Amino acid sequence: MKVMAAAFVVALVIAFCAPVVLNQFGWSSAEQGSSTSVRLD
């Protein structure tokens, strides 16, 4: 059961890290929900 819990935690860690890593490459689609303005360009 420890392995199961560890895997769930790692899934959440990946989820939190993903937008940070994607932003490094200029891919911010996952962050659109928190954007304060709409970009048309």
Next chain:
Amino acid sequence: MNRKLLGAALLAMATLLFNPAWASDAPAVDRTATGGAQTLEDIMARQQQLKMDESFRSENLGNPANAKPITEQLGTRGGVSDSDVWRGIRYNQSDIKTQARGPGADVLIQDGGMPWYKLREGPMITYGGGALLGIILLLVVFYFVRGKIMIDGGPSGTKIERFKAIERFGHWLLAGSFIALALTGLITLMGRSFLIPVIGHEAYSTLAVGSKWLHNNVAWAFMLGLVMTFVMWVAHNIPNKLDWQWIKAGGGIFTKSHPSSKKFNAGQKIIFWTVMLLGVSVSLSGLSLLFPFEMPMFAGTFSVINSVIGTDFPTALTPHEEMQYANIWHSIVAFAMMVAIIAHIYIGSVGMEGAFDAMGNGQVDREWARQHHDLWVEEVEAKQGKGGSS
């Protein structure tokens, strides 16, 4: 008549009934009276959802050669009427100039939007939700008919290692992220219909934004889990003759026999390949949705399908249509996966005594292993006899 044949025929007829793609062609229409413009017959055919050739409208975009002299009324229109201009915009044939940038910026009218929306809000929820309720109901009935599959003669009390820690980690990474994706996906698809009436707009808004965030970001864990489990288990999931024997015996579910099996039986192999194939497909359509307009793949896919089996899928898709196809396909594949995984969860938990231990702590009862994976136990014992590990 054979009952199975009758059932298959009824299923096929029901499919045809609900699938407008099988609609018959509209009869040819004489448009000389309207000078080529649409007639009452065209409107009636469209209302009857007949398959129509729209080229008489999409190609009727005006002709500069017909332009009136500049001194005449409407002479400045250059042979193109308002209707011609709007048809050009509607069929995406106009040369649109816009300051807005982006792949979809010069598509001003997108015909496929409403059919996509109706499909997503209607049949997708009805049939997808029905499939989930159907499999749950089926499993409840199965449980009461067959009961829990017990270890014949009871557990032996000795354990054997079924899955190593890294295998269980990969499985739970995939499983945990899939459950999160399934729940957040269902909230996104069905929340407007089922949650807003219960919890209200404000609470749903918060839930929907959170669901979107989790769905978009935990997808990477799902893809990692998919790769891990594929690499670790593909060698054990190559189909062989033994699988056919297992299938013929129905896995021993009703006969209470125990057909021979190695590490994975045919049922598990079916789940493995279902998860892998559908998992790759749902990941690709998910990536297409995650990076809007950056990964169009349906026009190319349709082109290949058309060339292989001679179908007539559209191959000139606007950027929005690409996204709409990706969204619908993503939902269909996800529902198919959910149905398979619900059955997998059942048999791996309440449906079979001792099955959860395989992924719980990795140690299963030796008698359980002998009854369900006899050849694998022999392999493990042979290796242990030689001083190796499982």
